[in-house]
Amino acid sequence: MTDDRSAIRVLVADDQALMRGGFRMILDAESDLEVIGEAIDGADAVRGFERWQPDVVVMDVRMPTMDGIEATRRITSIDREREVLVLMARGLSNAEIASSLFVAETTVKTHVGRVLHKLALRDRAQAVVLAYESGLVQPGA
Numbered sequence: 001m002t003d004d005r006s007a008i009r010v011l012v013a014d015d016q017a018l019m020r021g022g023f024r025m026i027l028d029a030e031s032d033l034e035v036i037g038e039a040i041d042g043a044d045a046v047r048g049f050e051r052w053q054p055d056v057v058v059m060d061v062r063m064p065t066m067d068g069i070e071a072t073r074r075i076t077s078i079d080r081e082r083e084v085l086v087l088m089a090r091g092l093s094n095a096e097i098a099s100s101l102f103v104a105e106t107t108v109k110t111h112v113g114r115v116l117h118k119l120a121l122r123d124r125a126q127a128v129v130l131a132y133e134s135g136l137v138q139p140g141a
Helices: 017-028 042-052 068-077 080-089 094-101 105-118 124-133
Strands: 008-013 033-039 056-059
Touching: 008 017, 008 042, 017 033, 033 042, 042 056, 042 068, 056 068, 068 080, 080 094, 080 105, 080 124, 094 105, 105 124
Parallel strands: 008 033, 008 056
Antiparallel strands: none
C-alpha cells in the first residue's frame, strides 16, 4: 500500500483467491493505486463498497451469491444516491438535480425517497443537516 493520499482507492471483487491476489499484486505495484479491500462475491463487493467507499471497483462478472452485474447495479445505485444527497445539501431542487444528473425528475424523487429511508430521516432538511455533520458536504464548497 502507498502512503500517498491522492492514490486511487481500489476494491477487487473475485470469487477466486488466486485472481484477487494477482490483481492486488499488479495494482499495488502502481504508485497511484491502492487496493483497500477484497470481496469474495458480489454481495461482499456491495458491502465492501459501502464500508470502504473505493474510487474504483474491479469486478468479476461470474461469482456465486450475487454476480458482478447485479453487484455493479447495486453499487451504482448507492454512486447516484450519494450524488443526490450532496446536491440536496447544496440546496438544489428535484428539477435542478434532475438537470444536473441528466435524469428524469421522477428518478430524482425515487433517489431522494431511498436516501431518506436508508438514513431513517423524516425530510430533506434532516438529510441536509446529516450531509454537513458527516462531512459529506463542506460549507462554501
